[in-house]
Amino acid sequence: MSFLEVFQYTRQDSVIHRLDPRAKLFMSIVLAAVSLLFLSIIPLLIIFICLVPIIGAAKSLRRWTRSMKGLSVLLIFIMIFNTLLSTQPNPFSHSVALTLRLVALMTSFSVFFLTVHPDELSQALIQMRVRYEFAFAMSMAMRYVPTLGQEAYAIMDAQKARGVELDKGSLLKRIRNIVPIIVPLIIVSIRRALSIAESMESRGFGSSEKRTYMNVLKFRKRDWAVVIISLFVLIFVVYVRLFVQLPTWMLWQIPV
Amino acid sequence: MTLIEFADFSFKYLGADSLALRKVNLKIEEGEYVVVTGPSGCGKTTLCRAINGLVPQFHRGYIAGNVIVDGKNTRENNVADLAPIAGLVFQQPENQLVTLNVEREIAFGPENLGVEPNEVRRRVEELIDMLDLEHLREKHPHEMSGGEQQRVAIAATLALKPKVLVADEPTSNLDPQSAETILDLIADLNNRDMTVVLVEHRLDLVSKDASRIVLIDKGSIVADGAPRDVLTMDLCQEIGVGIPKATQLYKRLQERGFELGKVPLTGAELATLVQEVTKG
Amino acid sequence: MILLEDVYFAYDGLYTALQGVSLQIDDGERIAIMGSNGAGKTTLVKHLNGLLRPDRGRVILDGVDTKHYSVAELAIQIGLVMQNPDHQLFLDSVEKEIIFSLENLGSSKEEAKERCEQTLNSLGLEGLSERSPFTLSGGERKRVALASVLATEPRVLSLDEPTIGQDARQKEKLAKMLRGLNEKGKAVIVVTHDIEFVIENFPRTVAMANGRIVADGPTNSVLSNNDVLSRCSLTRPQLTETARSLHSIFPEVPERLTLMDDLEKVVVKVLGGG
Numbered sequence: 021m022s023f024l025e026v027f028q029y030t031r032q033d034s035v036i037h038r039l040d041p042r043a044k045l046f047m048s049i050v051l052a053a054v055s056l057l058f059l060s061i062i063p064l065l066i067i068f069i070c071l072v073p074i075i076g077a078a079k080s081l082r083r084w085t086r087s088m089k090g091l092s093v094l095l096i097f098i099m100i101f102n103t104l105l106s107t108q109p110n111p112f113s114h115s116v117a118l119t120l121r122l123v124a125l126m127t128s129f130s131v132f133f134l135t136v137h138p139d140e141l142s143q144a145l146i147q148m149r150v151r152y153e154f155a156f157a158m159s160m161a162m163r164y165v166p167t168l169g170q171e172a173y174a175i176m177d178a179q180k181a182r183g184v185e186l187d188k189g190s191l192l193k194r195i196r197n198i199v200p201i202i203v204p205l206i207i208v209s210i211r212r213a214l215s216i217a218e219s220m221e222s223r224g225f226g227s228s229e230k231r232t233y234m235n236v237l238k239f240r241k242r243d244w245a246v247v248i249i250s251l252f253v254l255i256f257v258v259y260v261r262l263f264v265q266l267p268t269w270m271l272w273q274i275p276v
Numbered sequence: 277m278t279l280i281e282f283a284d285f286s287f288k289y290l291g292a293d294s295l296a297l298r299k300v301n302l303k304i305e306e307g308e309y310v311v312v313t314g315p316s317g318c319g320k321t322t323l324c325r326a327i328n329g330l331v332p333q334f335h336r337g338y339i340a341g342n343v344i345v346d347g348k349n350t351r352e353n354n355v356a357d358l359a360p361i362a363g364l365v366f367q368q369p370e371n372q373l374v375t376l377n378v379e380r381e382i383a384f385g386p387e388n389l390g391v392e393p394n395e396v397r398r399r400v401e402e403l404i405d406m407l408d409l410e411h412l413r414e415k416h417p418h419e420m421s422g423g424e425q426q427r428v429a430i431a432a433t434l435a436l437k438p439k440v441l442v443a444d445e446p447t448s449n450l451d452p453q454s455a456e457t458i459l460d461l462i463a464d465l466n467n468r469d470m471t472v473v474l475v476e477h478r479l480d481l482v483s484k485d486a487s488r489i490v491l492i493d494k495g496s497i498v499a500d501g502a503p504r505d506v507l508t509m510d511l512c513q514e515i516g517v518g519i520p521k522a523t524q525l526y527k528r529l530q531e532r533g534f535e536l537g538k539v540p541l542t543g544a545e546l547a548t549l550v551q552e553v554t555k556g
Numbered sequence: 557m558i559l560l561e562d563v564y565f566a567y568d569g570l571y572t573a574l575q576g577v578s579l580q581i582d583d584g585e586r587i588a589i590m591g592s593n594g595a596g597k598t599t600l601v602k603h604l605n606g607l608l609r610p611d612r613g614r615v616i617l618d619g620v621d622t623k624h625y626s627v628a629e630l631a632i633q634i635g636l637v638m639q640n641p642d643h644q645l646f647l648d649s650v651e652k653e654i655i656f657s658l659e660n661l662g663s664s665k666e667e668a669k670e671r672c673e674q675t676l677n678s679l680g681l682e683g684l685s686e687r688s689p690f691t692l693s694g695g696e697r698k699r700v701a702l703a704s705v706l707a708t709e710p711r712v713l714s715l716d717e718p719t720i721g722q723d724a725r726q727k728e729k730l731a732k733m734l735r736g737l738n739e740k741g742k743a744v745i746v747v748t749h750d751i752e753f754v755i756e757n758f759p760r761t762v763a764m765a766n767g768r769i770v771a772d773g774p775t776n777s778v779l780s781n782n783d784v785l786s787r788c789s790l791t792r793p794q795l796t797e798t799a800r801s802l803h804s805i806f807p808e809v810p811e812r813l814t815l816m817d818d819l820e821k822v823v824v825k826v827l828g829g830g
Binding site: 314315316317421422445448449451452453456477480516517518520521522524525528529532534542543544546547548550551553554 | 592593693694695720721722723724725726728749751752789790791794795797798799800801802804805806816819820823824826827
């Protein structure tokens with residue numbers, strides 16, 4: 021699961037980190053769209069090579085390489101699978117291209133997730149007119165996930181200490197043994213939710229439509245620059261894809 | 277000035293068999309430090325929640341009588357309108373920190389009430405400074421100890437600039453050292469003119485700072501007065517409330533015929549009193 | 557009876573929780589384990605019933621290494637009541653909860669019913685057997701969780717922070733119940749921060765800090781030792797504070813008193829003499 025590392029926020033200070041999350045969202049979407057427009061190896065390689073410096077600018081190259089290493093087994097598997105099932109004239113070349121595209125897609129989105137703090141994402145959604153309650157529910161979920169995890173372990177310990185054997189017995193028995201874990205977990209979560217609600221209500225949550233925000237996201241020149249450049253890149257690539265005949269060397273395939 | 281007034285206040289939770297509070301009459305003046313205590317289930321938690329309106333707005337049930345807080349009737353005002361008057365701190369630190377870092381947590385209350393962003397920022401900085409939270413500024417609740425979490429919870433409550441801080445057993449889930457630190461903080465806030473209503477079992481730690489102790493049993497107030505008067509009542513033992521050991525010792529000595537003059541609340545006070553008796 | 561031999565344990569191989577802990581617990585002992593958060597108290601207790609297994613060192617029960625037993629097998633002899641009762645209550649009646657524990661550990665249905673009744677009576681929970689645990693108060697739920705472990709009559713009963721949220725009367729009842737168990741020959745181990753509770757009810761205290769045992773001996777001497785108190789982040793018991801204050805004025809008063817009766821005698825002497 022270490023490949024998920026590339027979608028985890030890292031607390032760092034880089035050029036990319038300092039951009040407005042909305043600009044980064046747009047950039048990531050454009051990068052992903054561009055990756056999706058091609059199915060030939062060379063163009064995808066070019067796109068890939070352009071992505072790497074962006075990851076580097078986000079000071080996350082090491083993390084990204086680690087993730088890619090963790091992913092390599094899966095990638096090889098995908099390549100083999102696609103080669104065997106492909107109906108294209110050059111199956112191997114095709115599957116290499118597909119794998120490259122997958123990596124490019126992942127990297128495009130990882131730029132966003134690596135550099136956007138969950139709170140920033142929440143604020144971005146709010147400023148993009150998502151209802152406050154939904155955005156907040158999302159960040160609260162992230163806030164309490166580790167707590168819930170700990171609670172689950174504590175419950176397992178408590179039941180094991182009463183003689184509940186979680187890892188023995190027939191499949192049916194093991195499924196039934198989930199009940200003593202799930203029921204307390206649900207109850208404890210409900211109790212916790214009520215307690216949290218009391219605290220939130222006591223601090224005025226949900227009272228006013230005119231809620232203010234201390235950290236407001238403001239687009240700066242560099243954010244506009246990123247958006248405009250991304251837009252141009254998108255337009256350019258779409259144009260090339262639709263109207264320009266790609267030179268033969270770009271359509272090179274791996275010789276069979 | 278009377279800040280909180282309970283007038284013949286009764287409350288029964290929906291589905292409960294008996295009244296949680298029965299015809300409670302209580303007045304709390306500005307600047308007081310009132311400690312509320314009593315056996316489990318006596319109604320002290322309900323009392324706290326009645327001050328900021330959670331009872332009856334959040335916890336519905338049968339209600340009679342009134343609670344007036346800074347001129348506002350809790351039956352007629354939203355919890356949100358009462359929040360800038362009465363701030364509530366609860367027992368579980370974990371359930372009071374709902375955001376991913378301290379700054380946002382402190383900003384949460386004022387933001388909810390539409391306070392202007394620059395003012396919110398100002399309050400955040402003020403409270404981080406006042407409560408020594410600088411080293412915790414960017415931390416996730418999971419990265420903090422219980423004592424630190426509770427400190428942040430208090431800061432988050434103070435961000436609304438309440439006139440009274442109501443704390444319902446804030447130290448029950450903390451280790452003794454953290455508990456003392458939090459109670460010292462509360463005493464300090466009271467010294468700076470914050471009215472405090474504190475529910476606490478550890479009377480040895482708070483009675484020296486409290487201006488008044490209120491005993492509740494089965495929903496009714498059974499004693500209300502200065503700590504030195506209330507803690508020497510036999511009633512305390514009868515209802516199962518633990519008094520400071522120094523006060524216990526004082527009572528035992530009294531039974532043996534030794535009179536120390538004043539009622540001690542701490543070991544140091546007792547020692548001084550013994551010294552005075554032996555001199556004179 | 558139970559022996560921890562130089563036990564080392566680290567969570568996830570990273571976070572060292574126990575560093576060379578050795579401890580002997582005999583039948584019928586009453587032991588308190590104290591220390592700051594993170595000292596390793598709960599980790600230690602979880603090694604007794606096999607929830608955690610040592611990375612190095614051994615846990616030996618009656619001469620046999622516990623690694624040969626599963627947690628369920630150990631649970632028959634070593635009961636552990638965790639801090640939060642809601643972590644184990646999941647059935648719709650108090651009776652069913654207790655019978656669940658009993659049946660897990662091998663009781664027959666009839667045996668289980670009888671023991672259930674007995675246990676409920678001993679904890680003052682008679683009359684609640686049909687109630688759903690979820691409708692009970694916090695204190696009552698704590699007692700139900702305790703009952704479900706007590707009913708199985710383990711040789712050793714360990715409790716993790718049993719006094720949190722309990723008022724003075726409930727603590728007295730708990731103390732009485734634990735003493736009663738002790739008189740029947742059961743060993744009782746309590747992990748707690750409540751120093752007054754320990755002084756009044758537990759003759760032996762094990763004080764821990766940073767995964768090591770700092771002191772292990774008679775409660776009175778362990779908990780009046782300033783060095784131990786500061787290393788384990790423990791606050792001084794109220795009476796010891798009083799004794800210290802008195803000592804600074806009347807040097808004949810011993811500094812290290814912990815019991816009310818002792819302190820009373822000493823003060824009477826000072827006053828009677830003065």
